[in-house]
Amino acid sequence: MYRRFIALLFVLAVSFVITQPVAQHSAVDAQSGGQSTLDRVRENGVVRIGIRFDNPPLSYIDEDGNWVGFDVDLANEIAQRLGVEIEQVRVDETTRISFLQEGQIDLAVASMNHTRSREDAVDFSITYFWDSQTFLVRKGEFDSLDDMFGRVVAMNSGSSAIGAWQRYVEANGGTPSEIVEFTDKVAAVQALRDGAVDGYAEDGITLAALAAGDDSLVLLSEGFNPVQFGIGLPENDSEWRDIINYTLQDIWLDGTYFEIYNRWLGPEAEVQLPLGGEMEIWR
Amino acid sequence: MHIELIDFLLRALPNLLIGFPQERPGGLLLSVIIAMIxxxxGFIIALGMGIVSxxxxxxxRWLAALYVNLGRALPLLFLLLFVHQFIGGRRFNLNFNPTESAIIxxxxxxSVYFTEIIRVGWLSVPQTQIQSATLLGAGQxxxxxxxxxxxxxxFAPALVNQVITIFKDTSVISVLAVTELTFVSRAILSSNLQNSQYAVQLYVFVGLLYASVALLISQVATLKSGHNRLKQHYVTRLL
Structure with missing residues (x-):
């Protein structure tokens, strides 16, 4: 038994050594004249873009099985401007960062909020989408952020909303809320309807989409944490990041961005969200 | 309300059973195919491993024991991510797609569970049977x-148990976005903003789909073993 345990530990130790993230290797390679992501994408003629499949209206699979949404259209536009084929890879909140680190995708147009803690693992493009985190509540029960102090609230597990809300509560001297973490957003909304939680905090766009068509749920008008979505990129590959940033700016400058935005979030779309910011443009 | 729910489930049914039109096979069919492969x-590997052990x-013996112990010690989800992320990525230039990683x-x-069953079965064959067979001139x-x-x-019951377990465990591979039944149900729930209201009902329905295949497997197995018992009985009567 004892020897078996030692053998097991040995195997685990070896696997730790061989499992350094690939993206860091490739960065070293790039500095020493090896292949950067851009070279590889050009050579293969294919860019692999991670896109979420469970996040309407930004990216989801519709009833006919078509993968559609704002992020999907933007990803296609980027690939087209890079002059390469697109390989769409389905990711979710848990896989989008690890797939980037392991080099299974070249970029992630996956509703990724740009945070400092995520910067430790991957790089980000300039902001391409603006929103704010807030609460979805049952209509008529609560109307301000202060009402949520000390309540039982739902959040997505791993969401940046968790830390942001805790900081907001502390800064405003409120009673800490009891946070229930959900991996399934649909289940979180159901918990809110069932009364198991009093509020559900997430990005405004996500909540607006989830609550669309349900008159019993409403969004609080104030937000507690501005959210900036960036495109996730492999760590330490500045050439690739430059190209993606320039491409985004080109898409903004010639108006294609607004075309895509209005298709999914404009005044005639099912879910409506006023454009919340302006892209930085470098001359 | 009920009519709307039935309508929703009917619209979802083809996608749940055979996958989205662009990606067939998918859904339950893909779960069954991946489980079968x-x-x-796994059984072929286990035959080798069981005999080697x-x-x-x-x-x-030591290598086989290491394989079994390691395989049994790791949760399936971890094994899956290990195969897809660590081994199957760019590190060794394998670039497994999610379905390949899931099957591996x-x-x-x-195979690790089958190995144990086969090893125990192998050792449990009475020496008298082996000796009789050898006396009757049986070769290796x-x-x-x-x-x-x-x-x-x-050990049919233990093997059937394991087959059902593997089939149910295919639901775990939805984390890699393989379009099997669990993935399809998640995608359907987020395919339309109104669908979230049917979350519980859809999951119950999907649960029934899993259960009916599992029951089918055990029914077929029972019928088959009943058939074997009959045969044995027949042989005893003849003797």
Whole structure:
């Protein structure tokens, strides 16, 4: 038994050594004249873009099985401007960062909020989408952020909303809320309807989409944490990041961005969200 | 309300059973296909491993024991991510797609459990049977067939259990976005903003789909073993 345990530990130790993230290797390679992501994408003629499949209206699979949404259209536009084929890879909140680190995708147009803690693992493009985190509540029960102090609230597990809300509560001297973490957003909304939680905090766009068509749920008008979505990129590959940033700016400058935005979030779309910011443009 | 729910489930049904139109096979069909491939491959590996683990050579026994112990010690989800992220990524230039990774992980997972069943079955064949067979002139190959037959019939319930477990565990591969049943149900729930209200009902329905295949497997297995009992009975009567 004892020897078996030692053998097991040995195997685990070896696997730790061989499992350094690939993206860091490739960065070293790039500095020493090896292949950067851009070279590889050009050579293969294919860019692999991670896109979420469970996040309407930004990216989801519709009833006919078509993968559609704002992020999907933007990803296609980027690939087209890079002059390469697109390989769409389905990711979710848990896989989008690890797939980037392991080099299974070249970029992630996956509703990724740009945070400092995520910067430790991957790089980000300039902001391409603006929103704010807030609460979805049952209509008529609560109307301000202060009402949520000390309540039982739902959040997505791993969401940046968790830390942001805790900081907001502390800064405003409120009673800490009891946070229930959900991996399934649909289940979180159901918990809110069932009364198991009093509020559900997430990005405004996500909540607006989830609550669309349900008159019993409403969004609080104030937000507690501005959210900036960036495109996730492999760590330490500045050439690739430059190209993606320039491409985004080109898409903004010639108006294609607004075309895509209005298709999914404009005044005639099912879910409506006023454009919340302006892209930085470098001359 | 009920009519709307039935309408929703009816619209979802083709996608749940055979996948989205662009990606067929998917849904339940893909779950069954992936489970079948993994079970067959896993069983073949387990045959080798099971026999190796009863070998006279210490090193072979030790390697087989390491494989089984390691495989059993890791949760399926971890095994899956390990295969897809660490082994199957760009590190060794393998670039497994999610379906390949899923089949590899499930095959390993199935094989370690089958190995144990086969090893125990192999060792449980009574010496008297082996001696009689040898006396009757059976060669090595015939002996192996005898021991295998004995194992498979005697340990059928354990094997069937394992087959059902592997089939149900295919739901785990939805984390890699393989379009099997669990993935399709998640995608359907987020395919339309109104669908979230049917979350519980859809999951219950999907649960029934899993359960009906699992029940079907055990029914077929029971019928088959009943058939074997009849045959045995017939043989005893003849004697």
């Amino acid at each position: 993994s079970i067959i491959l 009863t070998s006279r050579w210490v090193l072979l 992980a499930l095959t390993v997972y199935a 190959l015939r002996l192996i067939r005898l021991r295998l037959n004995y194992t498979i019939h005697r």
